[in-house]
Amino acid sequence: MTDNKQKTNLTTRRGALKKIAAGTGAIIGATSMPLLGRYSQAHSSEPIRIGFQVHRTGIGAAYGRWYDRTTMAVAKVINDAGGINGRPVEIITEDDGTDPKRGAEIVEKFATKHKCDVAYGTLFSHVVIGSAPRAGELKIPYFVVSEGHHVASGMLNRYTLQPGITDVKSQVQAMAPFVSANLGKKVAMIFPDFAFGHNHRDYFSEAIEKQGGKVVAKIAIPPTETSFTKYFPKIPRDTDVIYHVMVGPAVLTFVKEMGEFYGPNAPQIFGFIDSLEAVDLASPGLEFLEGTYFWEGNPRYAQKDQSEYDKFYRKAIGIDANGASISDSKDVSTYAHMFGCWETMFTIKDAMEASGYQSPKDRAKMIEAAEAITTMAASNEHPQGDKLFNGKTHQVFGKQYISKVNGQKLEVVHTTSIEDGFYPDETDYTKKPF
């Protein structure tokens, strides 16, 4: 059930039997023919197989649904324009249940069973950290769309890259000056208790101290938690700013209970939109967010100065100006993150084309080609905006958006520069062997 291919969405037993029968027939037919010269021709028109590791179930399911839609949309755009190196792209989807152990198994399945050219698409940082070592061992390029700092920190390996979305360290560093200048110096942080949240805790604390601010409380909440009121008394009374970032199925409860707890007497609130990804800002109980600020990786609501690229991107996936599905306005997207899938797919295409990728034996050449990429200009391929890729750390850098809630919509009030997110390299993957 979790194993399906883009072209044949439902694998029935009868369908599978037919395919096995057809496959067996083809093998018998082929062996009775002279093979020389046929293989290379067949090979070049064979699809490029991209193994898509998706959080279809588990705590990352809302993201998974939209990562899936984005991936299918971008694959269609690429295929309509002639595919990669003239070969069609085939997406092979596997659900990892947002579970690191299952993640590693799936990477292995992509490499050995499905014969994928690359693996791609993982979001949750603990799943990335669990899966990447296996990708390194199997020498399959692994393109993650995760935000975690573990790629750029040097913790992973030469086969793991993050070219489509910026990492938490870069994001929070770009946010700290705005928070300390506009909202206050004494910050209480609420974050999920796993790698991604720890990135927030460590790098934001560091960044706000450089701005003369101080983190007065660090409140870690398990991502599977369902009830949050008990955590709020830990926020000191003299806090200027509450900094919140939460993930998991209960994010709406988290934000609602924060509103209940504080009512009209809340300190300033600065959140990462992760706390409300896939949630309608007009949900009852969220009225208190009016006038508060959010980081957005990509603005959910179409802005006044919306680019042509953003229009193209929204249309291709089927998203309206409020960031919801055009077929169901209650089905709100994970707009601040999923552009990473779109852009990563085009980077895979660029790297494959630059290296003349033909088969898995060219994987090392492809990684080198990806490492050689530097600038990515805002375009239909990169609708979120200009980016700079650092081949040494395998991490991309880009602009960040700060939005204010106004009339239950998010309005961008500040866009950082790419340079705001720069930090010194912590590793050089290009010096590591393949």
Add this chain to the structure above:
Amino acid sequence: MDLGPYLLLASMEGAVQAAVLALTAVGLSLVFGVMRVVNVAHGEFFMLGAVLAWWIAHMVGGHPSIGFMVALIIAPVLTGLVASVIDLTILKRLNYDPESTIVATIGILYILQQLVLMTYGADARPVEAPFNLRFYTPWFGYSYYKLAVIAAAIAVLLGVWLVMSKTRIGLILRATQLDSEIAQAFGIAVNKVYAIVFGAGAALAALAAVLIVPIQQAHYLMGADPLLLSFIVVIIGGLGSLRGTVVAAVLIGMSDGIISVFFTPTLAKILATLLVALVLVFRPNGLFGARAA
């Protein structure tokens, strides 16, 4: 925050949890007490109640309170019917053999969970509270709805107690609990009683879920925690003892609320599980449990 208001908030959080837990655990305890079936799928009936509540509230439309009230009645009834059908088609055929029913209910757990995943999806969806009122102390704000949950749970528990102790059906249930063979000899249709009890146990879990779903959200994996906590409560209170279950639910819920607020939620879970171990060592039948018949 000063100690006083801090303690007040912790107690209210604990009381909400205790209320929901008591309802859920009484359902589990009822099923075990009367049928001697350890229902591992109990948490999934809880989840089913929440998911059905979302569906019903979504279909009814209009003011949120209408959808919620309809869900409050229909979701437990539907869940109860599903459970009764499961009892008649599966558990009855296993002759309520203790080991087989555990394995069967584990299977039912997965079937229900996957069915909900396939139809309802993997998202957490909110049901609107029937009213959206809060009160503010100088230290914190609190939702009136949460207080209403406590009141509703107390009312339902009183109802269950009245039914069990004052009505004919309660008499039949107690007779079956004491000795099902003798009860059968006295002309009680034990199989029918079992189907009703299994349905009622599931309905209580579903009712608890409908009450909690405006606070939390309906999600296909939400059954795990209530199941674990219900088992803890039922073991501490004594299997089959309604009074013990309620006392243990208040104990666990309140201590969980207070320890979570003052220390960490993890410590609360550690202490609850430790308490189970201690109870099993020193009072194997629970605080209020009678020796199993």
